[in-house]
Amino acid sequence: MRTKRTTRLAIYAALLSGALVASGVTAASAEERDPVADAIAQAPLNAQVINDQHESASVDLSTGEGALVAENAHHQEASISYDLDSGPSLTLTAQDSRSSNGADTTAQVLSDGSARLLTVFTDADSNLVSKYATEIPEGWAAQKRSDGGYDIVPGPVLRDALGKHGLSGEFVLATIDAPWAVDANGAEVATSFELVGNQLLQRIKPDANTAFPVTADPRVVGHGYYFSIYYNKSETRSMRDTGAVVGFILAAGAAIAALPGGVAVSAVLYTVGAGAVAAIATVAGNASGEGRCLKLDVPSFIPTSVKC
Template sequence: MALTACVTVASVTLAMTGASIAQADTVDDPAVVTTVTDASVVEQATEAAQVVAAVSDGTTPASVEISQEGDTLARTATGATVTVPADPAEQITLSTPTGASMAMSVPGAHEAENAVVVDGTTVYTETAAQTDIAVKPTSTGVQALITIDGPSAPTSFDFGVTVPEGGQIALQTDGGAVVLNAAGEPAATIATPWARDANGAAVPTRFELQGTTLRQVVEHGQNTAYPVVADPAWFVVIGARMLFMVVVGQATKWWYERNGYSCTTYGPFWWHMLTCAKPVR
């Protein structure tokens, strides 16, 4: 996820027929696009988007546009396409230029409200008690950020993964995961999960795998400073070069953290080289 607001999106196209569109009055106000008419839901979604913006502002945003149906469409720097549906019952999809595709379901989709898009970040509110899910396309894939507002929220969150035909998903030794195609080649990687509380302190978290369901466990409780933000970040792999960037980026992040440096964002290795070399004060 001190907390400040505002996600900066390279380009947001607002084109929803019948949608409620609130353009920002100042650079600090979010642009909200939604078909949800309940003002309290929109307000809750906006607050959740601002919370996740504070902890994910190191990731490079993708250029997004919003379809007539309310889906968010984004293209990564490698030409992959990320589609985030307005209906939480539908899956978030990632498609590569070669035709490979994978998808993940929204945890608690049957409980969630329809999407509210805040500055390009799609928020599903009340996916469970005291829980919202914010989905943010990035230049390398997509982040699915879980915001936990109190101790009544669940401690585990299930992302159902639809892998490429003949493929599979596997956990990695660093705590992350990888989606493999039928040939055993990486189609996407999921970074080592992290979770942080309102004070910026790490909250224990991990992935568990049950078939093709990737479960993120977040060990929050009565002594946790809320809100907590937990993040499984997905990177779409396009060939060996992209895989190299992801692997080196994770290795660099690990080295900095082991040597007392601050690194809480995910992205290509050059981003870590620029942003992680800041001693923890």
């Protein structure tokens, strides 16, 4: 004979089962929830992700100079790369996927023109580390920023050569954004990057209040090249002629292309069109007549008359 207590428990169980069915969730499916998939779905900027956890994807940059690629292979082997049309690329590849501390990594492309490797740590550990093999184009170097991220900029040889050819400005191929990590409650977790040789390490430091899983990522943003070329008075005077304009630009491109890492910059110089050449010659003529010099912004090839 059933007791009142047994009957009451049976009623509670029936009510709970009915609630789960009504919501489309069964007891079995509740137990089968994937904590990694849940963490990925709740990651910052998730609304901008264009591929799912196991898909690869590629998106062309709005500047038309290259593409951002995310590759997800078997067993969650993942990599992201910023590939320029001129050949060089910056690539990050996840290492130690599904390691002993429960790390799981997926590559994602975002609609804002960035790509990231999202790593989820499901097991508590006092010292979590994500390891990424980093391939930086020849002639370029990683320069650490004050926020803990890295800019990929010309190395010493390329930088000096650019200066000798009158090129200056923002030569940032791409940026590895400042590191971040959040726990299951959305609370920030202390984290930092360290570049050791060709390996990027992201160290995550959970504390007693950290709720697992913890999600973290390195995010790559491609910039292309935005710089200016400054010409002296003699060069400006010569560039009143369209032939001289073409000659100066192609000469700079050829000299830079011969340097390690220079082909990417020279490829941008070679995109100058006939309309831009005519406009440059006109501004150079006006600048020369006023005792001023020519400045040329690239890749827009907009000429400006400046003091010199």
